[in-house]
Amino acid sequence: MDKLPAVGLLTPLDLNTVEAVPESHVWPHLDESSQKFESDKTVSIPVVDFNDDNVLELIGKACEEWGMFQLINHGIPKTLTAETEEVARCLFGLPQSQKMKTLNVPGTANGYCMARLTKHHDKMMWHEGFTIIGSPVDDFKKLWPSDYQPFCDKVEEYQLKMKALADKLISLIFKYLGISDEEMVKKLSYIDPATGKPHLALRLNSFPPCPEPSKVMGLAAHTDTSLFTMLHQARREGLQILNEKEGWLPLAPRRDALIINIGDFLQIISNGRFHSVPHRVMIRETEKTTMSMAYFFHPPGHLYVAPYCKPLSETLQTPIYRGVNVKEYFIIKAKASGKGIAALTI
Template identity: 40%
Template sequence: MATLSGAYTETPLHLQYIIPIDFDSVEEVPQSHSWPQSDDESPRRMFNLDGDHFSIPAIDLDSPDAIEMAGHACKIMGIFQVTNHGIPSSLLREVESQAWRFFTLPARAKVKALRSPSGATGYGIARIAPFFNKFMWHEGFTMMGSPLEHAREVWPHGYRKFCEVMEDYQDKMKALSERLLAMILKYLGISEHDVDWPRLRSNACTALQLNSYPRCPDPRQAMGLAPHTDTFLLTILHQNHSAHGLQVHMEGRGWVPVFPMNGALVVNVGDMLHIMSNAMFPSVVHRVIPSENTHRLTVGYFYGPPTDFHVGPIHELTQASGREDAARFRSITVKDYVQMKAENLEKALSMIRIK
């Protein structure tokens, strides 16, 4: 994990891109957080209220067709929801409860867990913030493994429960990620040997992100999380039942909402799976719109290969095309791609694309 943190040392952030505003103290959207709206992004269009309903597929992982359905969803949309995923509902409630415990603290208490300028873990603004002219209506807490270091600063005598829940959640999410990735590779006809599966599993690069989107005085002016793709292989997102606001961009349809589904988890393809699939699976562009009435909470888990793992199109996929030049991306280590993304955001993929 320390190695991944080292990927950010070359791109330290100024404190203005780390410390969130005190959302409890604002009564209107400040100019620093006021985003311009284009004509095609009225609230009706953004929330898909015109009757053109488009649903993200829900896949029962116990279904005999789960592999085919998951692979097809990755190929067509890059996103799906899963049920019968094996994560106890009691644990989902506990992680949500502990997240609320943190985010409902006063701002002066939360900043005790502040992320360092070159760090990867702790409390702060989303790392994509410097790429946009306006700030986002969001605060987050990132952890890689135990959050003990930061939690002890916030609760000197009451940190154990928070740490236990977050560590348990990460363990179970890692197992689910391995299960999902194995299904997706099987859909592609790729064996575990083809991707060095034992090393990928034992040294996977992972992160847990608690996301808070406080109630916003005027959501039409604000952006919860700006459009972006995720960096690693897979992201698994838990949305609380009232957490409306996640949207994905679909070609020909624009922004499509991903409504919370009771007991389901959202799974989306990240850049590294897009690369390994040789662009067969899209890395889905997504964003979050805040709410005037609801404080939105989500918990995201990011799963990727070891930091020294070379990410590139899987050889068996390019070989199947019968062309020597079939690979669409050059190979790059996970650490180098994380650093490239930190420095270039959406341009990172094009920088390793083979023309």
């Protein structure tokens, strides 16, 4: 079967109205184990307290051993998270005709969209999304013409808090890798000098109830094309990570934690010390729509990313990946059906 066309050329299906899963969304060969969500099958990834005196070592070790950890006492107010989640709930609850006014089109990133992973697969996912880069005001005016400002204010406040946290995290991660503040500024200035716009993205994800959940995929297996991603997981079950020995393992995230997972660019920069972990979202039987909010922290497109090998290290360090321009990496990953890291291995 031919691959689906680029996401921007596809019209999202109104998943809230279908009575049976259409063939376009039926994923063949889903193994039975992937649909099980028993508590004794879940895995608990490391929990890092941001107020811990040893937070630097805890984050570094979690990134090395898991590529993912749960961050508590992160400073994002619970009320703000809940209010932003309510904005997402209101957004996805709008009529399909209203959401389609903000449909993401080729060459742009903002707006209502299907999972970007769709272009790598023959089937579509049981998912609808909304991407926000910078201010959401232009899109929100189309969604709520007369009262868009309160929605904008809440999302922008959430973005500011998440950006401040991301700044702190990347500083700690680079310190653990032995990269100085001067090198960090030089290597990873996330403000594009050409546009002055930040390269940070908030993606709202919705997983509507499904009449036949065993046939569908919420989000297909993938790694994130970011430095790291900060995820608020409103749903307790469904997120799974790939373990080399045991296969797909469901996670049981803490309600008070943000899930931090390493992206491809940090795997490259760390020269393989950190791993960008494959993960996916399965759909379980539920009568309610479940959601998540993912905040992507990634370098600008003009940046050249390469392994950092300490020049004064006691042991010889050899790069295991070739360096790559950020824009080039997106192209490489797309051509490799989402498996970009492998294409850079020396």
